[in-house]
Amino acid sequence: MSKQAMSLLPRWCSRIFSVELNGAPFYFAVKEKHLGEDVPRVFREVQNRDKCYSVLVYCSRDRIKTAKFYGELKDKLLRDLPPECRLSPMSSFLPNVRDSLVKGYFLKGNSDTSSPIERLLSDLIQHDPVLVCSYSPAEDGQQWTQHMWSETASQVMDVAKGYYVVSSEAPEYHPSTLNIINSDVFYSFDEAYDVMKKCGDIIPEAKAVLELLPSRVEARNKPDFPVIVIEGLDATGKTTLTESLKDTLGATLLPSPPECLSPWRARFDQEPPLIRRAFYALGNYITADQIGREGMKTPVIVDRFWHSTAAYAIATAVSGPVCNLPGEGSEVYCWPSDLFQPSLVVLLTLDPEERKRRLRNRGQGKTDEEEELDHNQLFRLRVEEAYRRISGPACVTVDASPSADRVLQQVLLLIRGKCHL
Ligand SMILES: Nc1ncnc2c1ncn2[C@@H]1O[C@H](COP(=O)(O)OP(=O)(O)O)[C@@H](O)[C@H]1O
């Protein structure tokens, strides 16, 4: 294998590769020698005429461009590959090593489709930050080998030496948890600001967002009045409750993301997680600035805040069941040290059927993410569990299924107990 190709993904032979088929990950590793290990499951069911490929996007120096390219790659592959070719999410990582995850796609075609697939991959490897491998049966006809493609000045070639692919155990930490910090969740104003600033060249709206940011994020004096955040999935009753709290307590109500970001929200919702989540993270600092001002005059009620930012980001980054989330107590759930900490965070929870009923009654269009919440029960469970695991302050769960007035009374009791109002 060429040195240059190897250096793109360091420690090739210590890496684990994961292919996601029908939502379940299958792991394999590569070895120079074969010692009678199992053929990985991904290849066990592959027919003789089939040929498989992987396209991994390695991180070029510009991580904004890499993130954008990864998002566009799927569209390109789906558009340009023969329809019979099957595309599955894939990743490669060093087990339990932070920031070692690279993502890509696993392609399965057959001898009829190999020419157009290989043409497309040859083109990709010459122009984009991708690492391409092909997989084929070894000479003994039983094992499978992985060949990394190498791009020379004039041509793309299959590097002569193949590596055997062998089954591998699931790692202790789910691979998608390895790159969450500062890619999906930002733990300081500066980290999120840095991403938005670098977006300025390719996303003109990023400049407008930067202009709205507070100039200083140092903690102001603590507000004189309590600050209460209401959290929960869509249609759990946050708007209803926050309006009532505002009237009952004579409080100021602040939505999050703040209204000044509304014109840009749809734009950033289309962007890959790195950029989209930086946008929401910065929104919290604008809200914190507003809290600092309003909290000197009245109690403040905030509709969503940091818990939403982190919980949705973590639940989207990690796939599969709740056990794939970073474990309880992980640093992933820590509150950013430079972000205002509210006096109380209330999490409204609701039975899924009742939530759906309320969504239907409200009759509004749903965001793609809310559609996802509806269809993908696992995603909803991951969001709720991530909410519960975030600390500093942790949220207090309130059952939102009783009448709106009962929920209000319950939350008022909590506020009076905690905030001496
Ligand atoms: N406690 C409640 N019992 C029954 N319906 C409720 C209750 N709270 C809110 N609703 C209704 O459920 C729907 C969603 O509530 P809303 O406050 O808009 O939720 P969110 O802001 O969390 O999306 C609305 O139609 C609202 O009138």
Ligand SMILES: Nc1ccn([C@H]2C[C@H](O)[C@@H](COP(=O)(O)OP(=O)(O)O)O2)c(=O)n1
């Ligand atoms: N402070 C916030 C508020 C919302 N978000 C994100 C998290 C989710 O992706 C969406 C959910 O917001 P959405 O407007 O769909 O939900 P509601 O209508 O307020 O119930 O916004 C955030 O990241 N940080």
